[in-house]
Amino acid sequence: MELTFRAIDVGDGRDGRWAKQAEPVWPVIAGETDPSALEPAGEAAARELFATHMPELVPVLDGLAAELDRPGAAGVLTQAALKPFFSGCSMASAPGALVRNYDFDPEHCERTVVASRFLRPVIGMGDFLWGLLDGMNDAGLAVALSFGGRFVHGRGMSILLVVRYLLETCASVDEAWRVVAGMPVSTAQNLILVDREQAAVVHLGPDRKAARVDEGCVTNHQDAPVPADQEAWGATGRRLAALRAMPDPSADELVAAMLRPPLYQTRYAEGMGTVYTADYRPAQGRVTYAWPAHRHEQSFERFTPEEWTVRVG
Structure with missing residues (x-):
């Protein structure tokens, strides 16, 4: 494809x-x-x-x-009436880096890298006009989202705008955690936060209290395993185990792992194919998007509006 x-x-x-x-x-x-x-x-x-x-x-x-x-x-x-969407994703951190796979139906992914200066310089993968699936800001903070594994929906903020808001207003993991800890969200979601010095995973949902987990990786569940049929479909436990099995990986090692099974997925028609791998280095202000046979870099110092085509699967 x-x-x-x-x-x-x-x-x-x-x-x-x-x-x-x-x-x-x-x-x-x-x-x-x-x-x-x-x-x-x-x-x-x-x-x-x-x-x-x-x-x-x-x-x-x-x-x-x-x-x-x-x-x-x-x-x-406001995205308050955005219909719920549920995806796969694998996310991990290395010193000074956030690496993630975004797994979804490609036809329902905007596939647009957006540079903006609404409140401050931000670069990220856009969705729903001004929301973000992941991104970084000029202060050295990177944030990415993944589905939290429970099909619940309630009154709260869209996670796409939560990512945008954190990057527009926060400069560190600790600051972002303080903000998001009191933020109601409409669906079960995980965030990974990375700055120059530390990383954290955050579990969110309309039916639970926000929780910070000082771990460097997360997939598509939170405190408990998902039901067996959901695990068979999305392999969230298997993917998390693969990430945890990597002792102190470098960012390059994480990218390589994201581009091979079980982290790299190819069931695109089922909404479980890896659309892109992102390697954020927020302290350096640059991001590299990766595919099995292609790399594409953007940065605050040199952002280039352009189009490119890649092969996935």
């Missing part, structure tokens, strides 16, 4: 570049939003929830909605 990726620079979101890339995908985005949750009263509630937990991003939200100029744009951009 061949997949095309692109890198774009949207600046502060208010000079037309962000709107230019958002307009073509708006129909798809609207289709991933539950319209019943964004009726007039629902949209007001969504904005109130957003303002309560991400106040620094309210001016950005309003600016992007104005750029998009579509009815109900602000409500959609």
Whole structure:
């Protein structure tokens, strides 16, 4: 299978570049939003929830909605009505590095690396217009998400915007943990946080208290193993065991492991294929996206808008 990726620079979101890339995908985005949750009263509630937990991003939200100029744009951009999505992922840290596989249906992944300067410089893999699957900021913090293994849904923030918010407002693992510990999230999710000195895994969910685990790797479950049929499908326990079996790996060793089974997955039609491997070096301000036969690097010092095609599987 061949997949095309692109890198774009949207600046502060208010000079037309962000709107230019958002307009073509708006129909798809609207289709991933539950319209019943964004009726007039629902949209007001969504904005109130957003303002309560991400106040620094309210001016950005309003600016992007104005750029998009579509009815109900602000409500959609809060992601409060985003339909739940569940994916696989393997994530691990090495000294000063965050390495992750993103496993999903490629047709439902935007495959767009985004450089932005909403509140500060951030580079990451974009999703749902301004959310992030993973990324890093100019302070030397990197964050990535993975599904937490439980199919639950409740009132809370979209994990895509939680990643964005942490990178826009935090400079360290400890600071990000303090923020996310009090953040309600709508689905069961794991985060991995990496800065210049330390790393941590965070377990989140609408049905549980946030927990910090000082471990360097995580897949798609939290405190307990998933049911046997779910393990047979997603192999979250097997993948985590493979990561734990690597004693003090370097970032390069982690990347190599991510590109081979059991971490590298090829069931794309089932939503369990590795779309990309990301190797973030936040202290150096650079990220390398990896595939079995291709590497692509971007950095704060040299970010290049472009497209490239890779072969996966």
